[in-house]
Amino acid sequence: MKLRPRSKTVRKPKRGRQTRVAPAPRGKAARGNPLVLQPECTLADAAELKSALCALLAHEATVTLDAASVERIDTAALQLLAAFVRDRRLAGLAVEWRAVSRAMHSAAQLLGMGSMLSLSEAA
Amino acid sequence: MTVDLTQFHDAFFEESFEALDAMEAALLKLDIGAPDPELINTIFRVAHSIKGGSATFGFTDIASFTHSLETLLDELRSGAMPVSDQVSDVLLKSVDVMRAMLRAVQAKQPIDAQHVSDLQFDLEVIIARKPAAPPPPAAPQAAAPQTAAPRIAPRWQVRFRPYRELLARGNDPLRMLRELGELGEMHVQIDAQSLPALTDLQPQDCHLAWTIELSGEIPEEAIRQVFDWAEGDCDLAIGRAAEALAEPQAEQLPAPATPAAAGPTPSEPVAAQVDPQPETPPEAPGATSAAASAPRAETAGKPETAVSAHGDSGSIRVSVDKIDELMNTVGELVITQAMLSQLGGQFDGPQAEQLRAGLAQLERNMRELQESVMRVRMLPISFVFSRFPRMVRDLAHRLGKQIELKLTGEQTELDKTVLEKIGDPLVHLVRNCIDHGIEPPEKRVAAGKPAAGTVHLDATHRGGNIAVEVSDDGGGLDKERILAKARARGLIGANDTLSDAEIYELIFLPGFSTAEKTTDLSGRGVGMDVVRRNVKSLGGKIEVSSEAGRGSRFTITLPLTLAIVDGQSVAVGSETYIVPLISIVESMQLKNGNVSRLSGQGEVFSFRGDYLPIIRLHDVFGVEPHTRALHEGLVVVAEGDGRRVGLFVDDLLGQQQVVIKSLETNYGHIEGISGATILGDGSVALILDVPGLIRVASMRIAA
Numbered sequence: 001m002k003l004r005p006r007s008k009t010v011r012k013p014k015r016g017r018q019t020r021v022a023p024a025p026r027g028k029a030a031r032g033n034p035l036v037l038q039p040e041c042t043l044a045d046a047a048e049l050k051s052a053l054c055a056l057l058a059h060e061a062t063v064t065l066d067a068a069s070v071e072r073i074d075t076a077a078l079q080l081l082a083a084f085v086r087d088r089r090l091a092g093l094a095v096e097w098r099a100v101s102r103a104m105h106s107a108a109q110l111l112g113m114g115s116m117l118s119l120s121e122a123a
Numbered sequence: 124m125t126v127d128l129t130q131f132h133d134a135f136f137e138e139s140f141e142a143l144d145a146m147e148a149a150l151l152k153l154d155i156g157a158p159d160p161e162l163i164n165t166i167f168r169v170a171h172s173i174k175g176g177s178a179t180f181g182f183t184d185i186a187s188f189t190h191s192l193e194t195l196l197d198e199l200r201s202g203a204m205p206v207s208d209q210v211s212d213v214l215l216k217s218v219d220v221m222r223a224m225l226r227a228v229q230a231k232q233p234i235d236a237q238h239v240s241d242l243q244f245d246l247e248v249i250i251a252r253k254p255a256a257p258p259p260p261a262a263p264q265a266a267a268p269q270t271a272a273p274r275i276a277p278r279w280q281v282r283f284r285p286y287r288e289l290l291a292r293g294n295d296p297l298r299m300l301r302e303l304g305e306l307g308e309m310h311v312q313i314d315a316q317s318l319p320a321l322t323d324l325q326p327q328d329c330h331l332a333w334t335i336e337l338s339g340e341i342p343e344e345a346i347r348q349v350f351d352w353a354e355g356d357c358d359l360a361i362g363r364a365a366e367a368l369a370e371p372q373a374e375q376l377p378a379p380a381t382p383a384a385a386g387p388t389p390s391e392p393v394a395a396q397v398d399p400q401p402e403t404p405p406e407a408p409g410a411t412s413a414a415a416s417a418p419r420a421e422t423a424g425k426p427e428t429a430v431s432a433h434g435d436s437g438s439i440r441v442s443v444d445k446i447d448e449l450m451n452t453v454g455e456l457v458i459t460q461a462m463l464s465q466l467g468g469q470f471d472g473p474q475a476e477q478l479r480a481g482l483a484q485l486e487r488n489m490r491e492l493q494e495s496v497m498r499v500r501m502l503p504i505s506f507v508f509s510r511f512p513r514m515v516r517d518l519a520h521r522l523g524k525q526i527e528l529k530l531t532g533e534q535t536e537l538d539k540t541v542l543e544k545i546g547d548p549l550v551h552l553v554r555n556c557i558d559h560g561i562e563p564p565e566k567r568v569a570a571g572k573p574a575a576g577t578v579h580l581d582a583t584h585r586g587g588n589i590a591v592e593v594s595d596d597g598g599g600l601d602k603e604r605i606l607a608k609a610r611a612r613g614l615i616g617a618n619d620t621l622s623d624a625e626i627y628e629l630i631f632l633p634g635f636s637t638a639e640k641t642t643d644l645s646g647r648g649v650g651m652d653v654v655r656r657n658v659k660s661l662g663g664k665i666e667v668s669s670e671a672g673r674g675s676r677f678t679i680t681l682p683l684t685l686a687i688v689d690g691q692s693v694a695v696g697s698e699t700y701i702v703p704l705i706s707i708v709e710s711m712q713l714k715n716g717n718v719s720r721l722s723g724q725g726e727v728f729s730f731r732g733d734y735l736p737i738i739r740l741h742d743v744f745g746v747e748p749h750t751r752a753l754h755e756g757l758v759v760v761a762e763g764d765g766r767r768v769g770l771f772v773d774d775l776l777g778q779q780q781v782v783i784k785s786l787e788t789n790y791g792h793i794e795g796i797s798g799a800t801i802l803g804d805g806s807v808a809l810i811l812d813v814p815g816l817i818r819v820a821s822m823r824i825a826a
Binding site: 043046047049050053054057073074075076078079080082083084086087107110111112113116 | 290291295296297300301304311312313315318319320321322324326327329330331333
């Protein structure tokens with residue numbers, strides 16, 4: 001378990017970058033998991049978010065998403081998250097939210113995405 | 124780390140300028156007193172979309188101004204305020220101000236705040252002073268009471284299906300839904316069926332759609348406004364929630380199970396209000412195809428048709444640079460093809476025939492390609508003509524004249540570069556017609572003419588050229604005054620007698636103006652000489668004809684394009700020169716007898732009762748000719764600046780289209796030469812500039 005993430009880091013440097021920006025790595029699981037969403041989750045950085053999500057797509061253990069510090073999020077980012085959550089669920093893999101900021105929560109509700117993202121149990 | 128909105132600025136400016144043009148056109152068509160509601164709607168939508176865009180991009184000054192404008196327009200639209208002359212004037216001024224503000228913002232320059240706030244003040248004064256609503260004036264409006272009273276329903280169903288590129292254009296459904304949510308209680312149902320797998324998902328594409336139910340007394344227009352900026356980027360259907368199923372044709376539903384008794388009568392929504400079930404958002408497959416305009420048609424005519432959506436217009440915007448590059452490459456290809464054709468003629472044998480057949484085909488295809496590329500650059504002249512209705516209206520107002528503007532041939536196409544440069548000369552000509560040509564109404568009536576003068580702009584194709592005519596039915600050019608002025612300025616001798624045509628030519632001399640008093644319209648020294656210079660720089664010419672008391676007519680003849688010229692190639696010694704066909708009158712052989720030598724004017728020959736000077740090209744260009752005897756060579760009678768000369772050459776070689784290569788960009792300007800071209804054999808031929816050549820030659824004779 002300890003070796004795997006390191007070797008993965010070498011192969012997929014992008015995920016390593018994502019982890020670096022995470023404030024405090026909480027220890028367990030693969031690197032980038034939990035995936036900490038940036039305060040600004042918008043179209044401008046959607047490509048980065050997508051590659052971070054893609055890297056976790058087939059991750060076997062539960063993937064934890066941390067949306068505590070999201071201050072601004074737009075449709076493009078929410079669309080990516082929705083696709084991620086749905087694809088994981090279809091593959092029988094689990095996703096959980098660690099924390100969801102108020103901004104993220106209200107944006108998802110406005111777009112009618114609450115249940116798609118399984119946000120209801122978080123926040 | 125927000126979305127970089129600046130990338131959308133260009134599109135915004137371009138669309139806004141186009142929209143303003145449309146708004147101006149609509150304003151000019153607006154009848155005082157009985158305005159067409161559709162036109163007012165067009166105008167309103169322009170103001171509204173500019174407001175929305177500038178707010179999105181943070182151009183607060185523009186947003187604030189357009190907000191006031193919109194308020195006024197709203198009053199007009201609802202019929203609360205009649206369209207008066209004053210209102211129409213202020214609205215036209217607003218167009219100018221918005222255009223100026225957009226230009227300033229585009230150029231990152233400060234906005235003329237004083238001007239803007241003055242006009243904004245005017246707008247607000249008009250709004251505040253609004254007269255009591257007039258008794259419903261327009262009969263057609265009364266027939267459709269919905270128009271005046273905004274459609275308000277207790278519960279709306281909105282189906283919103285963005286096109287894929289909505290996000291990339293800077294629109295965010297989230298923002299729109301948030302605004303909707305502020306209107307009333309909202310229930311949102313997302314449709315994510317077409318959302319692809321994450322790995323296939325392009326982050327900038329939108330694959331989601333929404334069905335939104337809104338409860339509360341909300342006017343339909345308020346809902347529309349939320350989506351206004353996304354117009355053309357999404358399918359939008361707005362209907363009363365209860366009715367949604369009962370409007371199969373509007374929604375293009377595949378025959379719903381229960382068409383039911385619920386007709387689209389105004390009494391229906393009352394029933395819906397009693398029964399606000401949030402859990403019945405009908406799953407709507409039809410939302411995809413429901414065009415935004417369908418349900419709206421009943422309320423407000425069909426405004427969408429005027430501001431046609433750009434999504435499906437079947438055209439793309441391409442930068443001029445790219446087209447120029449294409450044009451240039453095609454030009455090179457033409458040269459290569461000419462070279463191959465020439466080479467192909469030198470072979471013999473069985474395969475040579477095949478080669479020639481192939482070359483002939485290449486030539487045909489080449490010509491087609493060239494024409495297609497040239498057509499890409501062509502735009503209808505209406506782009507230039509469209510500015511005149513406004514200008515004529517303003518000028519006529521200011522001068523107290525009655526002018527009718529007639530535009531014909533607006534669809535005539537010509538090269539974009541030519542089009543851009545012909546605008547100013549035309550403006551000048553039209554101004555002159557109005558200022559000097561058309562007489563004041565009382566004078567016209569006294570002369571037995573209708574009080575309103577006519578200015579006529581016409582464009583037609585004539586061979587490889589386009590002719591643009593500006594004519595008026597005013598007093599015509601005053602020969603006596605022109606002569607007197609020319610004498611006073613020493614432009615002609617006191618005893619010179621001039622033909623009518625020569626007199627009219629005088630107005631093209633620098634610094635010539637016949638305006639008795641200098642108005643702010645004309646007579647400021649920039650006159651017809653500038654017009655002629657501009658036209659000439661486009662490779663065209665301008666002629667004038669006039670009849671006292673009947674009016675005058677200015678004819679500008681322009682090449683269709685600046686990239687290619689129809690030329691006559693002539694031989695002088697071992698060199699080849701190209702004379703543009705547009706300047707050739709005719710070619711002839713001189714007999715020994717009809718050449719004479721005048722002191723101070725060199726050689727002249729008689730041509731149709733006139734004596735024309737002879738310019739020996741070999742002298743001018745310092746080439747050794749095959750012959751110096753005038754009767755052994757040929758004379759090409761050419762015209763430039765209203766003067767005719769005979770160009771003496773060895774021989775005529777043939778007519779061909781040549782691709783112009785600029786000498787100025789590659790070398791430098793040479794008087795008498797307008798450019799160069801590469802001939803089929805790879806040699807370079809210079810293209811003659813006849814007016815310049817005449818100047819060079821007359822200086823040599825004078826020296």
